[in-house]
Every structure is written in structure tokens, then in C-alpha cells.
Amino acid sequence: MQTASNVIQDKAAAAAGLKAAVRILDKWRATGEQGESILRVSHSSYARARRGDLAEIKLDSDQLARISYLLNIHAALRMLFENPDNVYGFVSMANHNPYFNGRTPLEVIGTGDFAALYETFKRIDSLRGAQW
Template sequence: MSTSLTEVLNVLVQWQCTPNQALAIIKLDPDQPFPEVLSEEQCERVNFVLNIHTSLGTAFDDTEEIYGYMSSPHEDPYYEGKSPLELISSGDLTVFERVCWHIDAMRVL
């Protein structure tokens, strides 16, 4: 298993992500959740998780906010009362990318 996949799985645990959500977020096969080599799309998803984690660390000082943001529902019109984790767990790469951009934009506020 790659180091970046291990790091991402640790981040997902901190986000209070369920195993099924983690599989959907990274697009892992439930029968082989720890591939030796990640596909291009899986690598992109790993990068999104790491970028979101970095952006949250920049946007917030409090550890609870950094790790709790992803599992908390937000009234922001973009989230429509859902949590970012719920949105990215849909498996839709476009939604994942948009959540990443939205959170990245929080760093400059």
C-alpha cells in the first residue's frame, strides 16, 4: 500500500468517515481495498483529500474544526444542509473537485 493512501485513510478516519464512505471517496474495490498501484483517478482523489486537509489546516486553528468540518452539515448554499463528506462520498469526481475548490477558497477569507 502506498504511503499517500495510508495518509489519506488516516485523514478519512479523523474526518469520521465510514469504511463504505472511504471506499467511495477513493474509488477502492471492496474486494481489494489496498491495491499495490493506484489508478490515475484514484491518485487524483488522494490528492483532493490531501489538498482539502491542508486547506482546512490553513483555514482553522482548532483541531476540532479542522477534522470536524468535513462531517458537519453546513447551511452554506453550496452544501444545502449536507456535510462535505456526504457530498464527496457520492463518488462523483466533479462534486469532489468542487468541494475541494470551495474549501480551498476558504483559506483566503
């Protein structure tokens, strides 16, 4: 049974995750449109997350999964690279591996396709040995 306390904690965790995801997307130099597509949030929700105004934000399970994959991509990049330029720049570099075919990971996930987000995570995670 979900208590009021659990609901508040879940909302706080979701808001913190969204805020972190938006900060990462900003460091990746994603456009607002890309960020909104990747996280499947409205323009107003994305703008509120950028401002840190998340009191009334409500996220569904798909949005939470997207945030989770984005945070896991970031964690994998932090394990792979020590240099912040690589941690934050990797997603903007052309990738000539078969799945990306010269596109950047940000271009691929920027389509908003959930499968692309999952596949991008899987391929980046595999670079570090996929030991999650």
C-alpha cells in the same frame, strides 16, 4: 523513459498518499463505504491501506487525483483552523452554503462523484483565499 527506480518511487509515493488519505478519512469519521467511494478503491484495498499493507497496491490516475484532492482539502482545513476539532470535524458539519444545501462536505464527497470532490475542495480552499 521510466526506469525501474522511478516506478518503485512512484509506487511508494502512491502507497504513502493512500495511507495518509485513509488516516484522514478515519479522523473525519468516514465510514468504510464512504472512504472506498471517495477514493474509488475496493473494500480489500481500503482495508489493506488501513492496516498499512500496501506492498502490492496499484493505483490509477483517477485514484491518485482523488487522493490528491483529499490531501489538499485536509491541508486547506489545517490552514483555516488551529483547533484539531475543527480541522477534523468541519467535514461532518452541516453546511448551508448553496452548493452543500445543508449537507455535510463528507456526505457530498461520500457519493464518490469526482466532480463533487473537486467542487468541495474548491469551496473549502476558497475559504482561505484559494491561494494554491
